[in-house]
Amino acid sequence: MMQVAALEIEVTAMDDPVPVREEAQVRQDLLAFKDKVFCLCMGFVGNSADARDLAQETFARALAHCGENRPKNPQAWIMRIARNACLDMTRRKKSRGPQHPISEFTALDRDTPEIRAGREEEIRIVRKAIRRLPLRLRDVLVLREYAELSYQEIAQTLRIGSGTVMSRLNRARRAVLRFYQEEHHGSKR
Amino acid sequence: MEANVDPWREIADLIDREKKGALEEFHGRPFVPGGLPARRPAPLFRPAPALAAAALLLAAGLASLWLLRGGWKSAPAAPEWNEILAGTFLYGREGSPEEGTSAAGAVPVSAPYFTAWAAVLQRPAGGAEAGLERAAVAAVEPFDPAAPVERVDPGEVRQKIGRMIRAGAIERLLARMEKINKEV
Numbered sequence: 001m002m003q004v005a006a007l008e009i010e011v012t013a014m015d016d017p018v019p020v021r022e023e024a025q026v027r028q029d030l031l032a033f034k035d036k037v038f039c040l041c042m043g044f045v046g047n048s049a050d051a052r053d054l055a056q057e058t059f060a061r062a063l064a065h066c067g068e069n070r071p072k073n074p075q076a077w078i079m080r081i082a083r084n085a086c087l088d089m090t091r092r093k094k095s096r097g098p099q100h101p102i103s104e105f106t107a108l109d110r111d112t113p114e115i116r117a118g119r120e121e122e123i124r125i126v127r128k129a130i131r132r133l134p135l136r137l138r139d140v141l142v143l144r145e146y147a148e149l150s151y152q153e154i155a156q157t158l159r160i161g162s163g164t165v166m167s168r169l170n171r172a173r174r175a176v177l178r179f180y181q182e183e184h185h186g187s188k189r
Numbered sequence: 190m191e192a193n194v195d196p197w198r199e200i201a202d203l204i205d206r207e208k209k210g211a212l213e214e215f216h217g218r219p220f221v222p223g224g225l226p227a228r229r230p231a232p233l234f235r236p237a238p239a240l241a242a243a244a245l246l247l248a249a250g251l252a253s254l255w256l257l258r259g260g261w262k263s264a265p266a267a268p269e270w271n272e273i274l275a276g277t278f279l280y281g282r283e284g285s286p287e288e289g290t291s292a293a294g295a296v297p298v299s300a301p302y303f304t305a306w307a308a309v310l311q312r313p314a315g316g317a318e319a320g321l322e323r324a325a326v327a328a329v330e331p332f333d334p335a336a337p338v339e340r341v342d343p344g345e346v347r348q349k350i351g352r353m354i355r356a357g358a359i360e361r362l363l364a365r366m367e368k369i370n371k372e373v
Contacts, residue, residue, distance in 0.1 A: 027222075035212060039211075048210075048214050048215060051211065056220070060222065119206070123207050126200055145204050173197050176200060
């Protein structure tokens with residue numbers, strides 16, 4: 001739970017501050033990561049409505065503090081803020097009871113309803129598998145598969161070594177795969 | 190590790206497709222960073238629903254009371270309790286204040302004949318008979334549970350009733366009632 005640090009600590013303990021720049025420029029720089037932030041949130045919460053809210057909340061938090069100091073690595077900084085916001089929401093939702101996220105799966109025009117339903121079921125299993133992962137594995141997997149960060153970027157965001165990123169990613173993928181195969185084949189039988 | 194590459198592709202494709210759909214939806218609406226209103230914790234007590242619930246409960250309670258009793262006038266009152274408790278040890282004691290009150294309370298006060306009769310009796314009259322008649326009227330006056338109770342000696346009451354019988358007061362009362370009934 002120490003990983004779910006308070007935002008204030010996260011924001012103020014950012015990388016070495018550099019001289020204050022124009023806020024508009026900083027804002028512009030940060031907004032370049034909005035898709036990645038949204039995808040990261042999507043990976044954590046599993047539905048686009050909450051992911052949008054969380055992306056907005058992330059930028060609100062970031063922009064409230066970027067006028068004071070500007071982080072050396074804005075991407076890693078904003079990704080940390082987004083991750084913490086996601087974990088905060090997850091905790092809030094846990095305390096409110098179970099909820100069922102709406103599927104955001106994109107169906108191709110040629111997909112029949114049966115294929116679409118089958119794929120929605122598959123993505124539901126994947127989401128469930130990701131939710132069951134321990135936080136340290138889930139962090140790495142979501143940053144890699146949803147936010148599409150490189151190993152180096154993940155290492156900077158989570159402040160861990162690249163070797164640790166690779167090993168955790170491997171373990172996370174294996175765990176998800178195992179769960180997916182068990183559930184998917186179990187449901188087909 | 191190599192063995193996991195191909196099976197993982199399937200899952201990666203699912204994630205990509207989900208992400209693509211969500212991103213399309215995300216780009217479809219304007220993104221206002223920092224435009225989110227501050228979240229307020231949900232209040233435990235909301236006055237409006239609580240008041241509505243209280244009003245509903247009150248209405249339901251009154252309605253059920255009305256249905257059970259058949260009206261407001263017959264709501265629970267003391268005489269009923271007196272009737273229920275009449276046979277108990279405390280109420281059964283000689284000279285106890287509750288003796289006779291339940292009977293008095295049971296008299297229909299709003300009966301027209303009785304009212305007219307009582308009015309005639311309350312007219313000024315001379316002698317001990319008048320006093321006795323007034324006492325008879327007082328005995329059938331509506332029961333007031335809050336009124337102070339007068340303790341009387343049963344022997345004295347018996348004497349008074351004996352005197353009334355000897356003087357023919359009851360017969361005269363009955364004759365007068367008959368006359369009043371004819372008038373009404």
